[in-house]
Amino acid sequence: MYEKDGEQYFVVDGHVHFWNGSAENRNKWGEGFIACFYDYHRNLSPEEYVWPKEKYDRYSEEDMMHDLFEVGYDDVAIFQPTYLRDFFPGGFNTTEQNAEVAARHPGKFIVNGSFDPRDGERGLDELRRQKETYAIQGVKLYTAEWHGDSRGWKLDDPAARPYFELCEELGIKNIHVHKGPTIWPLNRDAFDVHDVDPIATEFPNLNFIVEHCGLPRLEDFCWIGTQEPNVYGGLAVVMPFIHSRPKYFGQVVGELLYWLGEDRILFASDYALWQPNWLIEKFVDFQIPEDMQSELGTISTEQKKKILGLNAARLYGIVVPEEMQVAEPAGAAVGSEPVSPA
Amino acid sequence: MTTVPEVLGALAGVRDPELDQDLVELGFVTDVAVDGDAVAVRLRLPTFYCAPNFAFLMVADARRVVEALPGVEVARIALEDHFTADEINAAVDRQAGFTDAFPGEAVAELDDLRLLFQRKALTAREGRLGEALLAAGRSEAELASMHLDELPPGPDAERCVQLRAELGIDADPRGPAFVTGDGTVLTAEDIPRFLRFARLVSRSLEGNAHFCRGMLKTRYGLTDEEVAA
Numbered sequence: 001m002y003e004k005d006g007e008q009y010f011v012v013d014g015h016v017h018f019w020n021g022s023a024e025n026r027n028k029w030g031e032g033f034i035a036c037f038y039d040y041h042r043n044l045s046p047e048e049y050v051w052p053k054e055k056y057d058r059y060s061e062e063d064m065m066h067d068l069f070e071v072g073y074d075d076v077a078i079f080q081p082t083y084l085r086d087f088f089p090g091g092f093n094t095t096e097q098n099a100e101v102a103a104r105h106p107g108k109f110i111v112n113g114s115f116d117p118r119d120g121e122r123g124l125d126e127l128r129r130q131k132e133t134y135a136i137q138g139v140k141l142y143t144a145e146w147h148g149d150s151r152g153w154k155l156d157d158p159a160a161r162p163y164f165e166l167c168e169e170l171g172i173k174n175i176h177v178h179k180g181p182t183i184w185p186l187n188r189d190a191f192d193v194h195d196v197d198p199i200a201t202e203f204p205n206l207n208f209i210v211e212h213c214g215l216p217r218l219e220d221f222c223w224i225g226t227q228e229p230n231v232y233g234g235l236a237v238v239m240p241f242i243h244s245r246p247k248y249f250g251q252v253v254g255e256l257l258y259w260l261g262e263d264r265i266l267f268a269s270d271y272a273l274w275q276p277n278w279l280i281e282k283f284v285d286f287q288i289p290e291d292m293q294s295e296l297g298t299i300s301t302e303q304k305k306k307i308l309g310l311n312a313a314r315l316y317g318i319v320v321p322e323e324m325q326v327a328e329p330a331g332a333a334v335g336s337e338p339v340s341p342a
Numbered sequence: 343m344t345t346v347p348e349v350l351g352a353l354a355g356v357r358d359p360e361l362d363q364d365l366v367e368l369g370f371v372t373d374v375a376v377d378g379d380a381v382a383v384r385l386r387l388p389t390f391y392c393a394p395n396f397a398f399l400m401v402a403d404a405r406r407v408v409e410a411l412p413g414v415e416v417a418r419i420a421l422e423d424h425f426t427a428d429e430i431n432a433a434v435d436r437q438a439g440f441t442d443a444f445p446g447e448a449v450a451e452l453d454d455l456r457l458l459f460q461r462k463a464l465t466a467r468e469g470r471l472g473e474a475l476l477a478a479g480r481s482e483a484e485l486a487s488m489h490l491d492e493l494p495p496g497p498d499a500e501r502c503v504q505l506r507a508e509l510g511i512d513a514d515p516r517g518p519a520f521v522t523g524d525g526t527v528l529t530a531e532d533i534p535r536f537l538r539f540a541r542l543v544s545r546s547l548e549g550n551a552h553f554c555r556g557m558l559k560t561r562y563g564l565t566d567e568e569v570a571a
Contacts, residue, residue, distance in 0.1 A: 032390035032425055039389065043560040151447050181393045185449040187440055189458065190393055216360075216553070218546040219462070219539070245552060251545045259542075335538070 002073040010324040012312035013077040015236040015268035019093040022058040030087035044240035072276035078110045080140035112138040117159040131170045144180025152183035155195040178211040200228040212237035222259035236270035239279045254296030261333030262303040302326040352407040361551040362463035379415035388557035394426040461523030464505040467498045469540030486530035491515035
């Protein structure tokens, strides 16, 4: 919980990791991956929050508990697994490991699972196992993941359909979608989020949380968001711009409020890429810059409360203390009427 | 014999297709060496995992423009520090296409991808121009009846003309100033919604470009002078 000027903010951190990028658990692809992650961290963090590379490779559970809950204001954090076994043979950040950590800290974490449609029948059994073992309510999907000779997959691949059907059947409602630089076929734009569109239409009972709001394809994401009420924007990676490029952050948040509305935007630190502490402090102090307000409007305390925790609490059935709720009814997005795409 | 400045001038005509900005300005060119009729160029990108399709286009385009210079027989382009550098460099060197560079992983060449981003680039430029015109007091109805040669002069208007020609969209100076990415002419009724969306595209592209520049600076420890962020 974060408190400022007499207002209390319930915080659900929608995307956190406890990864193992250490030298013992990576090949040359993994080395490139964690180095790239470290550049993201160094590029967008305030100087005093930049870690040495060795700590960044593999931080401790104590570090994480301290950063998220002791100084980080998170009430609940959602573990989003990322396997990347072709880069990190033991897995980068697995559901199994996350569940062990979560069990040691009751009430602090939500453990999400994941699936890969290229695993076929075996993968469906594995998804059932994850539901039974960890009672998962959501999955994180990384479409750029390598798998043998394959460099990725799309949500609307026929092989993925049985997985979404099983999610519906098992009550795994929250589908977190993360795009990366590779996809099959490699000649297509890997960051394209259009595959979310038909799947969101076909599975109206599932919620599709598009991580980092589709960046670098914000325009495609907003366009889909106007048409699909079950599409949400996760602010992982968007948040740190609040420090290094506040004007750009204001534009992105202003656009999201315009096209999607305040009920479909979810806060996330993407820890350990960035730390929730400074992100939350700056976000509560943030306002859309004055010269953009005539077009993009302003952001209210109620809207910030929804984004920081209430929206995710609704998706995951997290009980929020009465005094941290907002009275205001849901606000419709101004831009939710279809427009001509580029 | 060509000179290093001439080679850099040619490379400034190659754009990162995703960002619609040129390679020299982006800081992607690290070295140019001229040896008789042979030219060697070294390129770098903001991350180890930048998308291989865009990387391939930049390397292939760089070779094409440098070899078009008088006195150049062969240009060798070396993309460095990238996860698919070997595949891309070897394919461009043997003048092979993208499907040849990544057998089994690609099903077509990159023309459609390039077109998609040229359309986005055109929309983004129009978004910026439209915003400036509205800020200067022009009405949306006036924008809808404006001709291409009436756009405020500058890089955005020039690039619009260039992109329209590349996309096969009417680039006649007396043609309509504002069209969608596929060439559809906008009516006064379409203009407000189109410009609102076009500004979003423009912000998205500009944001990506700033981020890429920031990542390049961080990756290579560059100063602000070396890469304008």
